[in-house]
Amino acid sequence: MDVALERVRKSYGGVTVLHETSLDLPSGRVHGVVGENGAGKSTLARILCGAVRPDSGRVTVDGEPVRIAAPRDALRHGIALVTQESAIVPALSVLDNVFLGTRGRGSGRRSRFAALAARTGFELPPGARAGELPLARRQQVEILRALAHGARLIALDEPTALLPKADAAALLGLVRDLAAEGTAIVLVSHRLDEVLATCDTVTVLRDGRRVSSGPAAGLTPDGLLREMVGRPVETLYPDPPPVPDGAPVVLAARDVSRGRAVRGVSLDVRAGEIVGLAGLAGSGRTETLRLLFGADRMDGGEVTVAGRRPRARGPAGTTALGMAFVPESRAEQGLVLVRPTAENLGLAALPARRLVRRSTELRSAAATAAEVGIRGAGLDRPAWTLSGGNQQKAVFGKWLVRRPRVLLADEPTRGADVAAKARIHRLITGLAAEGVAVLAASSEVEEVLGLAHRVLVMRDGRIAGEFPRGAAGPEDVLALAGLR
Numbered sequence: 001m002d003v004a005l006e007r008v009r010k011s012y013g014g015v016t017v018l019h020e021t022s023l024d025l026p027s028g029r030v031h032g033v034v035g036e037n038g039a040g041k042s043t044l045a046r047i048l049c050g051a052v053r054p055d056s057g058r059v060t061v062d063g064e065p066v067r068i069a070a071p072r073d074a075l076r077h078g079i080a081l082v083t084q085e086s087a088i089v090p091a092l093s094v095l096d097n098v099f100l101g102t103r104g105r106g107s108g109r110r111s112r113f114a115a116l117a118a119r120t121g122f123e124l125p126p127g128a129r130a131g132e133l134p135l136a137r138r139q140q141v142e143i144l145r146a147l148a149h150g151a152r153l154i155a156l157d158e159p160t161a162l163l164p165k166a167d168a169a170a171l172l173g174l175v176r177d178l179a180a181e182g183t184a185i186v187l188v189s190h191r192l193d194e195v196l197a198t199c200d201t202v203t204v205l206r207d208g209r210r211v212s213s214g215p216a217a218g219l220t221p222d223g224l225l226r227e228m229v230g231r232p233v234e235t236l237y238p239d240p241p242p243v244p245d246g247a248p249v250v251l252a253a254r255d256v257s258r259g260r261a262v263r264g265v266s267l268d269v270r271a272g273e274i275v276g277l278a279g280l281a282g283s284g285r286t287e288t289l290r291l292l293f294g295a296d297r298m299d300g301g302e303v304t305v306a307g308r309r310p311r312a313r314g315p316a317g318t319t320a321l322g323m324a325f326v327p328e329s330r331a332e333q334g335l336v337l338v339r340p341t342a343e344n345l346g347l348a349a350l351p352a353r354r355l356v357r358r359s360t361e362l363r364s365a366a367a368t369a370a371e372v373g374i375r376g377a378g379l380d381r382p383a384w385t386l387s388g389g390n391q392q393k394a395v396f397g398k399w400l401v402r403r404p405r406v407l408l409a410d411e412p413t414r415g416a417d418v419a420a421k422a423r424i425h426r427l428i429t430g431l432a433a434e435g436v437a438v439l440a441a442s443s444e445v446e447e448v449l450g451l452a453h454r455v456l457v458m459r460d461g462r463i464a465g466e467f468p469r470g471a472a473g474p475e476d477v478l479a480l481a482g483l484r
């Protein structure tokens with residue numbers, strides 16, 4: 001089955017976000033789509049899968065135009081989209097999500113599920129509530145769903161953004177296998193090296209225009225980056241500013257525990273220090289940050305900020321002491337997507353000033369948006385109209401307004417393009433230079449090593465060890481993390 005986009009165009013409120021763009025997506029091929037945050041990659045993928053209707057242009061299957069008005073129609077034509085912000089039904093089981101909308105019930109489904117799991121290597125509990133799975137695993141549910149529906153074209157929007165290298169490599173291996181069996185794949189990613197290693201062809205989008213499209217062979221990450229941005233970019237991670245001698249401990253955790261996920265974590269972060277939290281998926285990184293912030297209740301242990309215990313339970317108590325938290329899932333926990341971006345940027349400041357003048361809010365939001373480099377439709381538009389990478393910048397911006405004392409960040413650069421990533425790193429080191437204590441977790445070991453003064457490695461809910469800056473490479477960290 002050969003799918004093609006023919007001269008599709010999309011605009012919102014008079015702003016064209018995708019100019020007439022055509023793409024051929026033949027079966028058995030992996031087609032990469034790259035571009036800066038907001039370039040139009042997700043819009044393209046959503047048009048293909050019926051989640052967005054183009055203003056003009058069409059989708060054809062084997063040369064015949066098809067009517068795709070909704071994701072349901074796309075699935076009927078064998079086209080499925082797997083996004084970063086998961087489209088699963090949280091209250092349903094994994095099994096029910098995978099077979100949602102297909103015929104057949106009962107034991108037949110169980111054995112088909114087992115077959116799909118074996119084929120993909122995904123170890124998913126069929127009876128678990130899908131909403132309880134971590135984000136990276138929910139995406140696996142979506143991939144199984146696409147396969148269960150017999151999809152012949154699967155578009156994957158940043159499928160490796162939350163995966164450590166080994167898991168990312170396994171997923172990309174699966175992508176190649178599916179292509180070898182005849183499935184057409186669209187791969188949207190900011191990891192240019194993996195795009196080049198996995199794709200047969202690559203299309204570069206810039207400001208909603210296709211600037212190039214051709215075989216991946218012969219392309220380099222640097223060359224792609226130049227085409228993406230059309231100007232020189234700063235991509236080097238800055239060295240963190242040195243921590244002054246005698247800088248006081250700001251964030252202290254003692255024996256923090258919750259079930260089997262976090263088992264007696266103790267750590268100190270000093271003013272101006274950036275501490276990285278590394279570990280494999282499921283090692284307890286995300287859970288530890290959530291406990292420190294009070295997003296989940298601890299079974300035992302103590303958290304203090306500058307020696308003081310929170311006076312109220314939960315985030316109310318920790319934010320009052322100056323803690324800020326950039327969560328893993330911006331859509332669920334980071335932003336109120338239906339509200340304007342300006343309001344989101346003012347959110348964290350709310351308890352301090354209960355009544356906000358609209359003009360003050362907009363002015364303050366504009367300053368923050370410029371500081372973090374948000375690009376998109378106006379600040380008065382709902383936050384969901386921002387592209388993924390720009391939403392991530394907004395989550396960051398929201399906390400800058402408050403000038404926190406402690407910043408907890410889980411996957412701080414998820415979905416950010418290469419330039420935006422460097423920008424977020426500069427923001428983090430800038431906060432550290434002002435004396436903020438930073439604890440940042442990432443599934444990307446290189447990122448933690450590049451950013452932090454010191455890296456704590458988690459394994460099975462415990463801190464397995466620690467490396468000062470420059471003392472370890474990615475392999476050392478992964479070995480301590482328990483990578484086989």
Ligand SMILES: Nc1ncnc2c1ncn2[C@@H]1O[C@H](COP(=O)(O)OP(=O)(O)OP(=O)(O)O)[C@@H](O)[C@H]1O
Pocket residue numbers: 012017035036037038039040041042043044375376377381384385386387388389390415417
């Ligand atoms: N419903 C909408 N209303 C207004 N603007 C929108 C809407 N949806 C998308 N946009 C705008 O369209 C542009 C392209 O967004 P898109 O999500 O396709 O970018 P992207 O290349 O996928 O970016 P990222 O790498 O950040 O995910 C952005 O400027 C975005 O703000």
